[in-house]
Amino acid sequence: MPTTTAAQKRAHAKVxxxxxxxxxxxxxxxxxxxxxxxxxxxxxxxxxxxQRYSELSRRLAGVSQKMLTQTLxxxxxxxxxxxxxxxxxxxxxxYELTDLGLSLQRVMWAVKLWAEAHMDExxxxxxxxxxxx
Amino acid sequence: MPTTTAAQKRAHAKVxxxxxxxxxxxxxxxxxxxxxxxxxxxxxxxxxxxQRYSELSRRLAGVSQKMLTQTLxxxxxxxxxxxxxxxxxxxxxxYELTDLGLSLQRVMWAVKLWAEAHMDExxxxxxxxxxxx
DNA sequence: CGGGATCCGCACGGATACTG
DNA sequence: CAGTATCCGTGCGGATCCCG
Numbered sequence: 001m002p003t004t005t006a007a008q009k010r011a012h013a014k015v016x017x018x019x020x021x022x023x024x025x026x027x028x029x030x031x032x033x034x035x036x037x038x039x040x041x042x043x044x045x046x047x048x049x050x051q052r053y054s055e056l057s058r059r060l061a062g063v064s065q066k067m068l069t070q071t072l073x074x075x076x077x078x079x080x081x082x083x084x085x086x087x088x089x090x091x092x093x094x095y096e097l098t099d100l101g102l103s104l105q106r107v108m109w110a111v112k113l114w115a116e117a118h119m120d121e122x123x124x125x126x127x128x129x130x131x132x133x
Numbered sequence: 134m135p136t137t138t139a140a141q142k143r144a145h146a147k148v149x150x151x152x153x154x155x156x157x158x159x160x161x162x163x164x165x166x167x168x169x170x171x172x173x174x175x176x177x178x179x180x181x182x183x184q185r186y187s188e189l190s191r192r193l194a195g196v197s198q199k200m201l202t203q204t205l206x207x208x209x210x211x212x213x214x215x216x217x218x219x220x221x222x223x224x225x226x227x228y229e230l231t232d233l234g235l236s237l238q239r240v241m242w243a244v245k246l247w248a249e250a251h252m253d254e255x256x257x258x259x260x261x262x263x264x265x266x
Numbered sequence: 267c268g269g270g271a272t273c274c275g276c277a278c279g280g281a282t283a284c285t286g
Numbered sequence: 287c288a289g290t291a292t293c294c295g296t297g298c299g300g301a302t303c304c305c306g
């Protein structure tokens with residue numbers, strides 16, 4: 001970076017205007033679960049138990065391996081899942097939810113249930129809104 | 134690569150590898166709540182009742198008016214909140230959660246509680262993970 | 267006051283190639 | 287098999303100006 005410009009200003013602005021919100025735990029948690037693959041990984045591991053890398057990549061069809069690896073790493077870092085390497089040949093890697101990860105998965109499950117119960121209602125609302133333009 | 138490029142290939146790929154997941158209601162709902170301002174607006178309107186545009190923009194300090202307006206519009210479109218214009222001078226606009234919006238807010242509240250209960254545990258896990266590099 | 271319209275940077279995520 | 291490294295397009299979101 002040659003000339004220190006926008007990044008600094010934003011970083012500076014953030015601490016002044018966002019001070020009380022950035023301290024809020026719900027804010028930090030949002031950044032975690034708002035990643036669209038997080039909820040999917042949680043759901044996959046929560047409903048089907050421990051799984052290997054290749055199983056997950058097949059289950060979450062459409063995810064690039066970059067995103068899958070990146071998301072798994074951050075979840076491991078947060079202690080929501082464990083990564084176990086078995087030195088077979090070729091190597092076998094298994095991912096499994098921790099107790100902490102399981103507790104979050106249960107909360108997210110309620111959100112999933114809400115979606116299944118109300119999503120069609122939302123869809124109807126959208127059509128109505130779009131038609132009265 | 135001048136002719137027929139990436140957008141097409143991706144659009145094509147999407148329908149074949151993502152077919153069953155895109156049908157899943159939880160997937161569509163994710164796109165809604167994964168917007169970081171959605172949860173904040175829900176929380177603000179849920180805990181403090183109906184509020185004006187300027188009140189919301191102050192409460193969610195740091196949000197640009199573009200994002201605030203855009204998010205409010207999409208929530209109104211989905212029937213999660215109502216937008217009421219009172220022809221005073223200058224004009225007064227009030228936003229209020231619908232019953233549907235309230236029901237989602239209650240589910241999101243559980244997520245917020247989880248965050249407040251476990252976020253420090255997550256923070257400890259992160260430090261441990263970072264230290265053993 | 268409560269927006270709409272426009273311009274634009276950059277960071278997020280996809281695609282590809284290579285490795286132990 | 288389970289990644290790492292790299293390049294690169296684009297779309298999200300911030301900044302700015304203007305309007306009823």
